[in-house]
Amino acid sequence: MTMAPPEKRLLKGFNEVVTVDPALTSDDNPLGLIKNGAIALEGTTIAWVGPGHAIPAAWQGVPSEDFSGQVVFPGFxxxxxxxxxxxxxxxxxxxxxxxxxxxxxxxxxxxxxxxxxxxxxxxxxxxxxxxxxxxxxxxxxxxxxxxxxxxxxxxxxxxxxxxxxxxxxxxxxxxxxxxxxxxxxxxxxxxxxxxxxxxxxxxxxxxxxxxxxxxxxxxxxxxxxxxxxxxxxxxxxxxxxxxxxxxxxxxxxxxxxxxxxxxxxxxxxxxxxxxxxxxxxxxxxxxxxxxxxxxxxxxxxxxxxxxxxxxxxxxxxxxxxxxxxxxxxxxxxxxxxxxxxxxxxxxxxxxxxxxxxxxxxxxxxLGLEDDRGSVTAGKRADLALFNLTSHHQLLYHYGVNHLSRLYVAGQVVRGFCTEPATA
Incomplete structure (x- = not known):
């Protein structure tokens, strides 16, 4: 039960993008973190992920939203x-x-x-x-x-x-x-x-x-x-x-x-x-x-x-x-x-x-790793955004739900998190 998402959007300013992308992970960065990160969405799909200073020229003029003070994870x-x-x-x-x-x-x-x-x-x-x-x-x-x-x-x-x-x-x-x-x-x-x-x-x-x-x-x-x-x-x-x-x-x-x-x-x-x-x-x-x-x-x-x-x-x-x-x-x-x-x-x-x-x-x-589970270009735009300055706070500050926004296949889902209904 989803409406068609807008075709192109740029989500930027994240304190951290927790990609969990094996291509970006290492012993020093096991979650493939991107600081001051941005995500480009096209329809239901992630089109690009990277640091805010490297946003491709083709995405500079599309509708964008700033998420300073937030951390984004793959949808759980x-x-x-x-x-x-x-x-x-x-x-x-x-x-x-x-x-x-x-x-x-x-x-x-x-x-x-x-x-x-x-x-x-x-x-x-x-x-x-x-x-x-x-x-x-x-x-x-x-x-x-x-x-x-x-x-x-x-x-x-x-x-x-x-x-x-x-x-x-x-x-x-x-x-x-x-x-x-x-x-x-x-x-x-x-x-x-x-x-x-x-x-x-x-x-x-x-x-x-x-x-x-x-x-x-x-x-x-x-x-x-x-x-x-x-x-x-x-x-x-x-x-x-x-x-x-x-x-x-x-x-x-x-x-x-x-x-x-x-x-x-x-x-x-x-x-x-x-x-x-x-x-x-x-x-x-x-x-x-x-x-x-x-x-x-x-x-x-x-x-x-x-x-x-x-x-x-x-x-x-x-x-x-x-x-x-x-x-x-x-x-x-x-x-x-x-x-x-x-x-x-x-x-x-x-x-x-x-x-x-x-x-x-x-x-x-679930046999779905080619389609979801990481913030990777080409995968479904399933994203969970949290009012956190660092991913470390998610489990450290437990018992409190910091979820601020949820995207399922590129569509913002209303009514399931702390985001105001008018946002």
Missing amino acids: IDSHTHPVFGGDRADEFEQRLQGKTYLDIAAAGGGIAKTVRETRVASLETLVEQTTTHLATSMAFGVTTVEAKSGYGLDVDSELKSLAAINEAAQRLPLTVIPTFMGGHDIPPEFKGNPNGYVDHLIGDMLPAIADQGIARHNDVFCEAGYFDVAQSRRILEAGMGYGLKPRIHTNEFEDIGGIPMACEVGCLSADHLLNTSPEGIRQLAASHTVATVLPGTAFYLKVPRYAPARALIDAGATVALATDFNPGSCMSQNLQLMMVLGCLHMAMLPHEAIQAVTLNAAKA
């Missing part, structure tokens, strides 16, 4: 969310504070199973309205692209309804939404004790229906003890690949059951959670094209004793993305900026690594 990318669900699980927050674990709550009929019950009875319009609100909130934190999973329906009709809600919400908002089918999120109650029967149903009935409507781009599975084992997860992912759905995986959140080597072999775009990942698993991810996506908000909310080994993954050479894991049970937050701070404080990431993790690396986790 939240590469792992679960935004479509019925009801909420606010009651579980207090249960956790009283000592119950995620698995305790699930065993008592709460957790994902509760959300499945409430999602199945919710109307399509209710899910559309709620999902639209959830995704709009993401934009308020500088997000211009978001991945959105189904997975709280777990039958044909409810999964189709959930993906329809995601796609309709995407039509109502200017950001890019990447819909992911996640029928492999849990075993629904009607298949308890018969996980292979559910996998057969997912592959034989759900995937063909999803593919027939063309409403998902990716296929995800929860490869975890008590959910789907490695063989079942492989079946689900490979079946989805047969329909053109790119594979993704949740794994090693509670135990290491061997999901990483399978994910790397299958060619998953991303392996997510990873809290219980061995040194060998780290080496396998580093040697693969699979992005390691860490979700510190979930570990923080669940008060688990360990976080994903982001520092070890980065040091080993893995590509590390960072996302919210926004969901009703274990991370009810769309604040990607906060997740970056948690990544630094609890996973030993450096600020520039956290920024890379929600821009170019997150784009790689």
Whole structure:
């Protein structure tokens, strides 16, 4: 839902342009910073980026705007969310504070199973309205692209309804939404004790229906003890690949059951959670094209004793993305900026690594790195502007949203940030 942007505009005077462009990065400048920078936009695309003193002559006379006192980043990318669900699980927050674990709550009929019950009875319009609100909130934190999973329906009709809600919400908002089918999120109650029967149903009935409507781009599975084992997860992912759905995986959140080597072999775009990942698993991810996506908000909310080994993954050479894991049970937050701070404080990431993790690396986790994730000539003009004098302040001055303006495909997005409506 966007209007056509003006053809040519020049944005200039930025204190810093945080390009995250590999052609401009170095050990001394890991984010490819350009001081006193400028960006030329042509339609939906970035046409030129550079220092203000080097603006090409062809751009000297076009409409321009001065952004002195601001820092511009690539639009942030939240590469792992679960935004479509019925009801909420606010009651579980207090249960956790009283000592119950995620698995305790699930065993008592709460957790994902509760959300499945409430999602199945919710109307399509209710899910559309709620999902639209959830995704709009993401934009308020500088997000211009978001991945959105189904997975709280777990039958044909409810999964189709959930993906329809995601796609309709995407039509109502200017950001890019990447819909992911996640029928492999849990075993629904009607298949308890018969996980292979559910996998057969997912592959034989759900995937063909999803593919027939063309409403998902990716296929995800929860490869975890008590959910789907490695063989079942492989079946689900490979079946989805047969329909053109790119594979993704949740794994090693509670135990290491061997999901990483399978994910790397299958060619998953991303392996997510990873809290219980061995040194060998780290080496396998580093040697693969699979992005390691860490979700510190979930570990923080669940008060688990360990976080994903982001520092070890980065040091080993893995590509590390960072996302919210926004969901009703274990991370009810769309604040990607906060997740970056948690990544630094609890996973030993450096600020520039956290920024890379929600821009170019997150784009790689979605297979979109050729199109977005850096401020690079030829890429989409997705930009997040902040009232900061330096990029260092983004994570240092945490808990405050400094977003001043958002561009999605070259179009200024109103109503999602602190910019006055008349600006």
